Amino acid sequence: MNDHLIPRTESAYSYPLLIKNLLQAPLVAAPDQEIVYRDSLRYTYRTLGERICRLANVLTSLGVKAGDTVAVMDWDSHRYLECFFAVPMIGAVLHTINVRLSPEQILYTIDHAEDDVLLVNSEFVPLLEQIKGRLDTVRTFVLLTDDRKPVAGSIPFAGEYEELLAAAPTSFDFPDFDENTRATTFYSTGTTGLPKGVYFSHRQLVLHTFATVAALATPLTHGRFHRQDVYMPITPMFHVHAWGLPYVATMLGVKQVYPGRYVPEQLLELIARERVTFSHCVPTILHMLLKSPASATVDLAGWKVIIGGASMSRTLCLEALQRGIDLFTGYGMSETCPILTLAHLTPEMLARPAAEQAEIRCKTGIPLPLVHLRLVDEQFRDVPRDGQSTGELVVRAPWLTQGYLKDHKASAKLWEGGWLHTSDVANIDPHGYAKITDRTKDVIKVAGEWLSSLELEDLLVHHPAVAEVAVIGQPDEKWGERPLALVVTKPDQQPPVTEKQLLHHVREYAEKGLISKQVVLLRLRFVAAIDKTSVGKTNKVALREKYL
Structure with missing residues (x-):
């Protein structure tokens, strides 16, 4: 095959894919565009x-x-x-x-x-x-x-x-x-x-930037990121390069707004004052912003927001849509740089009622260019893409981490079989949209049947009295495991919701065939708060230890 390599002129420039080259276009095309830091600094x-x-x-x-x-x-x-x-x-x-x-x-x-x-x-x-x-x-x-x-x-x-x-x-x-x-x-x-x-590497970050630009520029209007946008991250810059979006925003030469520490009132004030049009955050941050009293005076219509880091509930999605927010899911991991998929809707999907749109916007989405997703069973065989069959998502893309620093054993496990293992359980529908149904370690096995903790959480948070919920599995001698729902209720709910009412709420879905009938074994516990990781995700490892 070496005979087919292109000949290279000795003086030709090879143009390595280095981060410095992402700066060339904005310095030529948008030198006077603004970068803003809180209310402290503004420069070009x-x-x-x-x-x-x-x-x-x-x-x-x-x-x-x-x-x-x-x-x-x-x-x-x-x-x-x-x-x-x-x-x-x-x-x-x-x-x-x-x-x-x-x-x-x-x-x-x-x-x-x-x-x-x-x-x-x-x-x-x-x-x-x-x-x-x-x-x-x-x-x-x-x-x-x-x-x-x-x-x-x-x-x-x-x-x-x-x-x-x-x-x-x-x-x-x-x-x-x-x-x-x-x-x-x-x-x-x-x-x-x-x-x-x-x-x-430089190459990985540049390719991730290019692929993300291509994916976000593809839609005509919905979820589109372009040079006339105003960008503000609400995902920490210490976490996976703020999902790589600062590199995207800089290469495009868009106005950028950096908020410092996340304080709801300050975030909302920046959105209003700087006319922010594009952001990304975890569901808890968006929930916090929408529930802030300050949000009542801020027009959020037209604000495009990628939700990632944790599953987005349909309730949160519908609430955001009612405020005019163009909300959709992005999916990835620390190990994937991170973006692998985006839940962009087709024009036909955008014509559907809000409730039907929410079903799609809450999905994991379709792969970015250059991303190859597979859905496999425990024997590494491909699972049908029928929207029902589940398996583990494994992936290949040119920007995936090649391993863990100084940890060869964990690196080999991550890349077992030549594919990066996400440990996420999902299904993929015939249109190519993936939907995460659980983590492999968070699926609950009840009487030999798998029960998705994420689906159960989504059903519970639909109840008007529920503010937040996390479902974990608990060992059970008879059933193997039983699901335990940890529920945070809304403080202003009167009269207070009861355990019996919530269990009845879930069983109604089981009677309609929308979730496994194993939910009849659900236990429920009211808690003041749910443990989170340092980046705002539900910490199920800590919850399992606490409530074992």
């Missing part, structure tokens, strides 16, 4: 380009070289966006630290990633003081502040971010190197055991 893409060069000069002056790791502890900010580019563009690795982990877990991830330089927001300095004496690899600290005020403590900062940038040159000659060079590292939320490090 032209300035962004200069600040990225300044940051590169600062880092290299601090001794950062190719292959070193630069870590960041910050809220969603313009600084984080600058790090998304400057750090990998000099050949270093960007480690986005999950600031919602415990101090011990943060210490583990810093040491495991072998961070050399740490950029830390002043709000996290007290946390860092707790673990400073046990950091084995970090040699330099840089302070991030919004007001440039000094911070008390014993950490020897090399300087404050803005002051260091102000003194640095506005140009930098970013080198070419192999596109397969590692660009980023971050850690899974670690609901069980130690957090796992996943990593991505």
Whole structure:
């Protein structure tokens, strides 16, 4: 086959797929477009380009070289966006630290990633003081502040971010190197055991950006992301590069708004003031925004929102549609960079009633370009795509992590059989739309029959008195397992809903044949709150331990 390789002129430029090349188009086509940080800062893409060069000069002056790791502890900010580019563009690795982990877990991830330089927001300095004496690899600290005020403590900062940038040159000659060079590292939320490090190359991030742009630009109107949009992430930038959307937004040259810490009133104020049209978040964040008293005065019509990280209920979807929000699901994992599918609707689907649309918008969706999804059984045989038969989703795409950092055993398990295993149970309908029905570890086996915890949760949250619910399996001598529903009720519900009423509500669905009759074995418990992971997902590992 080597005889068929194209001949290459010696002086031809190979154009490696590097993150620096995502910046070329916006700096030419949209140099005066705005980037906004809360109510604190507003500058143009032209300035962004200069600040990225300044940051590169600062880092290299601090001794950062190719292959070193630069870590960041910050809220969603313009600084984080600058790090998304400057750090990998000099050949270093960007480690986005999950600031919602415990101090011990943060210490583990810093040491495991072998961070050399740490950029830390002043709000996290007290946390860092707790673990400073046990950091084995970090040699330099840089302070991030919004007001440039000094911070008390014993950490020897090399300087404050803005002051260091102000003194640095506005140009930098970013080198070419192999596109397969590692660009980023971050850690899974670690609901069980130690957090796992996943990593991505320049090539993977660029291809993920291109495929996401293609998928989001395909619809005529619904769920479309284009240059006239105003983008604001409501997914932490430390988590899978905020789903990769900051790279997409930057390449397109759209106006970007970064909100800092997530406070409902501030988020809604930014949406209104900056006329935000495109965002992404987990269901709990959207629920929080819609229930905030401040949302009553904000026009949300036309706001396009990708929901991911957890299943979206039809109730939440319908409530958002009533407010004019163009809501749809996106699906992926930490290990997949992350976007694999989007639940875009066809024009024919958009003509259907809202209740029917919600069924599709809540599905996992159809694959992005270059994504190959399979649905397989326990023997790795393909499962029929009939919308009913279930199996595990396995996937191939050019941007999937190639393994877990320093964990060969877990990496081999992740890629068993040459396909990345999602551990998600799903079905796929004849139109190609996938729907996650559960995690392989969260499916409940009752009397030899599988019962989906997600479907049961969706039915319960339909009850007007239910605010939130999580369903787990409990061991049972007779039935193998029995489902336990942990229910948070709405505080203003009068009279309070009873266990008997909720069980009757679920059994009505079973009598209609909409869910397995094994739900008659459902137990129910009212709780004040449901445990979450650091990125807002229901923590079923913790719930199973608590209610075993």
